Amino acid sequence: MIFRYADIGRKFTESELNKQFIIDVEIEEFLDKLKPTTKNVFFNKQEIGKVRDTLIEIYIKDLNLCNERYFYP
Secondary structure (H helix, E strand, O other): OOOEOOOOOOEOOHHHHHHHHHHHHHHHHHHHHHOOOOOOOOOOHHHHHHHHHHHHHHHHHHOOOOOHHHHOO
């Protein structure tokens, strides 16, 4: 699988891929900690993506802490 920035057409670096992975794992662990039941739940990429998009809105647009590429390359 080839990952690319759509706007500049370059491959992701190993560091950028690692950052994406770390953020996705953190989100999955966060969702698991907050679940209101003891039932096992499998979180897929769609749910993780919803949380990630919300965090992007907060960190980038609301708090103006960084740009999107810096948060999630």
